Amino acid sequence: MIRGWFVLLACALLAACGEAGAPDAPSPSACTGLADDTMVWIPGGSFTMGEDPRYPEEGPPRRVTVKGFWMDAHEVTNAQFAAFVAATGYVTVAEREPPVLPGAPPEMAQPGSAVFRVPTPDDRTWWRWAVGAQWRDPEGDTAGIAGQERAPVVQVAYEDALAYAKWAGKALPDEAQWEYAARAGAAALPEPVDGKGKAQANYYQGVFPARDLGTDGFTGRAPVGCFSANAWGLHDMIGNVWEWTSTAQPHADDTPMSGVIKGGSFLCAANYCARYRPAARQFQERGLGTDHIGFRLIDTRRPPPQD
Numbered sequence: 510m511i512r513g514w515f516v517l518l519a520c521a522l523l524a525a526c527g528e529a530g531a532p533d534a535p536s537p538s539a540c541t542g543l544a545d546d547t548m549v550w551i552p553g554g555s556f557t558m559g560e561d562p563r564y565p566e567e568g569p570p571r572r573v574t575v576k577g578f579w580m581d582a583h584e585v586t587n588a589q590f591a592a593f594v595a596a597t598g599y600v601t602v603a604e605r606e607p608p609v610l611p612g613a614p615p616e617m618a619q620p621g622s623a624v625f626r627v628p629t630p631d632d633r634t635w636w637r638w639a640v641g642a643q644w645r646d647p648e649g650d651t652a653g654i655a656g657q658e659r660a661p662v663v664q665v666a667y668e669d670a671l672a673y674a675k676w677a678g679k680a681l682p683d684e685a686q687w688e689y690a691a692r693a694g695a696a697a698l699p700e701p702v703d704g705k706g707k708a709q710a711n712y713y714q715g716v717f718p719a720r721d722l723g724t725d726g727f728t729g730r731a732p733v734g735c736f737s738a739n740a741w742g743l744h745d746m747i748g749n750v751w752e753w754t755s756t757a758q759p760h761a762d763d764t765p766m767s768g769v770i771k772g773g774s775f776l777c778a779a780n781y782c783a784r785y786r787p788a789a790r791q792f793q794e795r796g797l798g799t800d801h802i803g804f805r806l807i808d809t810r811r812p813p814p815q816d
């Protein structure tokens with residue numbers, strides 16, 4: 510347990526591929542994001558999960574069959590999460606008093622969460638514990654989320670996502686469902702660009718971690734739906750923010766249970782963490798959110814479309 514909090518910070522910091530360029534400039538994009546909260550039907554089928562693994566944890570490739578299900582067309586937004594909190598009074602993990610950890614830095618005794626920062630010559634760490642960081646203030650700098658109603662909610666731990674899902678009457682996808690939906694029947698590309706080299710997702714351009722050039726229009730989180738949907742109508746499956754799945758990643762020792770997150774984020778760069786592919790996966794301590802992990806939900810009980 511004591512070790513857990515140090516491990517979890519390291520997990521968020523190392524595992525979440527979050528070692529990359531930060532939002533260091535206002536977004537030049539005028540995109541305001543999708544206003545509707547639709548779900549799209551994902552037809553069942555078979556696919557090769559972990560196909561063409563670039564990192565060892567993605568393989569080995571194996572054939573998997575997935576039943577049809579409905580999936581959120583975009584990541585859960587700040588506006589959606591705010592509605593949940595208003596209706597239930599839910600308090601997220603980042604807002605609660607953290608466990609007492611002998612020997613931990615004093616700031617970790619206060620509610621907060623992990624926030625990325627651009628390393629400097631004097632401080633090479635890429636992540637810090639930001640007192641007060643939570644979904645209403647993802648960077649813990651009191652900037653808040655005003656005007657970001659359609660941006661994906663972040664600083665949500667796994668149990669926060671589960672609580673939202675229960676309220677919404679939906680569920681988190683497991684890793685196979687998520688990966689199948691992200692592929693939409695297509696082969697994975699080595700980088701999320703079209704045939705002309707134009708970015709098709711919010712990820713990191715430039716040499717990480719020196720500077721995110723933001724040539725895709727964003728140097729931080731983007732409002733949902735600012736990039737084209739995949740063939741099944743899903744936006745931002747790649748990039749923007751990592752997404753929680755229900756798939757667990759047990760550890761052999763006593764470190765806390767991790768969950769599998771998918772899709773990469775705005776912090777994933779070609780020169781460092783090319784995990785902006787459907788097969789890519791990371792292990793994330795379930796008790797800790799960060800400013801680049803969100804989620805979307807599925808509905809397996811709703812009947813398929815009748816057309």
Ligand SMILES: [Ca+2]
Nearest residue numbers: 711712725727
């Ligand atoms: Ca970007």
